[in-house]
Amino acid sequence: MPLTRRRFAALLTVLTAGTTGVLSVASGQQTSAGAAPGKNPTVVLPASVTAGSVVQVVAHPDDDLFFMNPDLSRSLRSGTQVTTAYLTSGESDGRNEAHGDAASDPEQPADRAHYAEARQNGIRSAYAQMATGDRTSAWQRTVVPTAGGGRAEVDILIAKPQVNLVWLMLREARTTGEDTPESLRGLWNGRIPALDSQLTSGTPVKQGFSYTKDQLIQAIAGVLEQYRPTTIRMQDPTPGRYGENGRFTDHQDHMYGARFVQAATTAYAEQVQRRPHFSVQSYLGYHNSTLPHSLDPQTAEAKTDYLRTYAWQDHQDYCGSPSGCGDRKVAGNPTGRNWAQSLRYTRADNASWLAEGTPGTLWAFTVLDGRMAYWRRDAGGAWEKPVFLAGPGIDPGATAARLPDGRVAVLATRTVLGPAPSDYRREVVYAVQVSPDGAFGAWQSLGTPEKGDHDGTSAISAPAAAVDARGLLTVYLRDSRRTLRAVVQQPDGGFSPWQRLGGEDLQSDPVTAVDAAGRRHVYATTTTSVLAWTQAGADGPLRGPSPTGLPATTVPLTAAPDGAGVRLYFRRPDSGVVRTAVVTAGPATRPQVSSVTEAGGRAGYGAVGAAGRHVAGRADSGTVSTSGLGGPPAWAESRMLFAGAPAAVLEPGGTTTTAVLGLDAELHTFATPSTPARPTWHRAVR
Known part of the structure; x- marks a missing residue:
């Protein structure tokens, strides 16, 4: 019998009893007891640790394992409440058979319901292995009504009940890029009135259903309302096209599924008032196969091991399901097309969101609930609660720039969904303080260099901003053709x-x-390298692109002034170790580039924040960690997982202030004097 929402919440409350540090699905409040720090100034502030809750929404079973891991496994091991929702059943052609170097099977009969069930079994096994170390750890499978009028299967890991899987079980496109009407793409674009379900052979959901576009948006929003996450993970809604053939760089279900998630997060933010703030992190998909590996070999091997479990590579009947214990299509090549060796974010992977304002003040920006939030630190060192700029649709990621009079400008991209599918677009927007330390003016649009969404799927980068001596902005952007554009x-x-x-x-x-x-x-x-555009003099034109001769990177890049030049920070492929080089511009046509040195600790991924002699980034453990230039290449690790990238500012007195957004959607900071010390992170607002 299907569970009502109230009965489902009650079931989860029972299952989570005695589980410490877990957010209750029913209420979104922490179940473990703990007194808040008192106001006694002698009380030592608690160090930041991983907190909050995560909801991931993906198109197919295995998208999370290929494209969101190792973030996923580290969240599970930390005890964080993690829920993953799968939009489609991933039934493909219904043949659960391996064809590859790692495994090969004889031809199997086509049965989409059984193949979809096998994929579910593989996911349950992989999650059990990641969360408990035992792939056979038991699950409770239940049925719940959805806000879209259908039914979903919800699986609860009994040994770790904060781990849930939600199966919406819609029909997949059954093709990577061909324009099939019966698909998420067809539903989004209005080619079909509703998309039918594809039930698995073993699901407790026994009656089929279908969703209109609005019903699916509400169904996803209902999942968010049920679990009330502080971090939402999704796939890339604007992956772009390959120039040589015009094909999407990602699976169409990934792209259009992510657009449904965008619409659902907007609906959730507008419809549910009493909820925690949330951030959104989006992940690169198939395009990883064309880029250098971003993970170190040890991390990539651990990730691949979970994929082997999902793929049922040992072919042992440990699950007792007539459908099989995993996805044999993946068993032939568990690393995919170089996907297992990388993880990349497509938004909020830059370190330019922290800026100085008037003397002694700092401003930190991030996107919460689809709106730009900012924190102000006063000259006395106290951070104020976040304030939100008006206007929804702001994409994850922010760029801040200081004007000569001490005012601050913030830039971002904004997604406009529009009433018609053709209205979908991303544009660059900016807002500037009306006066130093004052309120921000309204968002102003700089538009986009794109002709329309169809040509390049609105695949523009986050903006970078420079300010001249007159206080005038120049904004730089990578367009969907992967060239550099600017507005002045x-x-x-x-x-x-x-x-x-x-x-x-x-x-x-x-x-x-x-x-x-x-x-x-x-x-x-x-x-394969890094390109440069530089000025010969402060008033000269920008020249470039010029080759730097720097080696290949894992893609994210950070730049900071360093004497007569600019120091670049990037990571070494197949390692994740942070590398750095100083580039000096001048009369010569090509800038001068120093030798490459290494900083930070072993491994890690994503952009780093850097200021002065200090570097902050994600270590191989996934935690926010710090290091110093010129010292031993080792990370000083925290106990906190986080979203996006750290940002850092070197203040006039020699103090480096570094900030990061936790999985709890809270700002966390530490301040280090000019002499490096092991940092302790704290919540900025106490």
């Missing part, structure tokens, strides 16, 4: 049309910095 603010406050600055094969968000001589530098990574 005019003395009357308006902006030029989007200019073409060249380059090709650009992969990263562009980054910019100004050296001690006032020369502007702009950089972007390619598949």
Whole structure:
């Protein structure tokens, strides 16, 4: 018998009894008791640890294992409440057979319900292994009604009841890129009125259903309302197209499933008022196969081992299901197409969201609930509660820039969903303080260099911003053709049309910095190196693109002034170790590049924050960690997983302040004097 929402919440409350540090699905409040720190100034503030709850929404079973791991496994091991919702059953052609170097099977009969059940079995085994170390750890399978009018299967890991799987069980496209009407793509674009379910052979859901576009959006929003996450993980809604053939760089279900998630997070934020704030992290999919590996061998092997479990590679009947214990299609090649060796974010993977304002003040920006939030630290060192700029649809990630008079500008991209599918677009927006330390003005749109969503799926980067001595902005952007574009603010406050600055094969968000001589530098990574655009003098034109001769990177790039030049930070492929080099501009056509040195500790992934002699980034454990230039290449690790990338500012007195957004959607900071010390992170607002 299907569970009502109230009965389902009651079931979860019973299952989570005695589980410490777990957020209750029913209420979204912490179940473990603990007194808040008192106001006695002698009380030592608690160090930041992983907190909050995570909901992942993916198109198919295994998208989470290929593209969101190792973030997923580390969240599970930390005890974080993790729920993954699968939009489709991933039934494909219904043949559960391996064809590859690692395994090969004889031809199997086609049975989509049984193959979809086998994929579910593989997911349950992989999650059990990640969470408990035992792939056979038992699950309770239940049925719940959805907000969209259908039914979903919800599986609860009995040994770790904070781990849930939600199966919405819709029909998949059954093709990577062909325009099939019976698909998430067809439903989004209005080619079909409703998309039918594809039930698995063993599901407790016994009656089929279908969803209209609005019903599916509400069904996903209902999952978010039930679990009330502080971090939402999703796939990339704007992956782009390959220039040589016009094909999407990702599976169409990944892209359009992510657009449904975008619409659902907007609906959830608007409809549910009493809920925690949430951030959103999006992940790169198939395009990882064309880029250097971002994970170190040990992490990649651990990730692949979970995929082997999912793929039922040992072919032992340990689950007792007539459908099979996993997805044999993956058994032939458990690493996919170089997917297991990488993890990359497609938003919020830059370190430019923390900025100085008037003397002694700092401003930190991030996107919560689809709106830009900012925290202000006053000259006395106290952080204030976040304030939200008006206006929804802001994509994850922020760029902050200080104007000469102490005002701060914040830039981002905004997704406009629109009433019609063709209205979908992303545009660059910015807001500027009306006065130093004052309120921010309304968002202003800079538009987009894209002709329309169809041509490039709105696959623009996050903006980078430079400010000249007059306080005028220049905004840089990677377009969907992977070239550099710019708009320049005019003395009357308006902006030029989007200019073409060249380059090709650009992969990263562009980054910019100004050296001690006032020369502007702009950089972007390619598949094999880094390209530069620089000024010969402070008032000269921007020249480039120029090759730097730097080695391949894992894509994310950070730039910071360093004496007469700009220091770049990036990671070494197949290692994750942070590398750094100083680039010096001047009269020569090509900038001068120093030798490459290493900083940070072993492994890790994602962008790093850097200021002065201090570097902060994600270590191989997934925690936010710090290191110093010139010292031993070792991370000082925290106990906190986080979202996005750290950001850092070197203040006039020599203190480096570093900030990060936790999985709890809270700002966490530490301040280090000029002499390096082992940092302790704390919540900024206490």
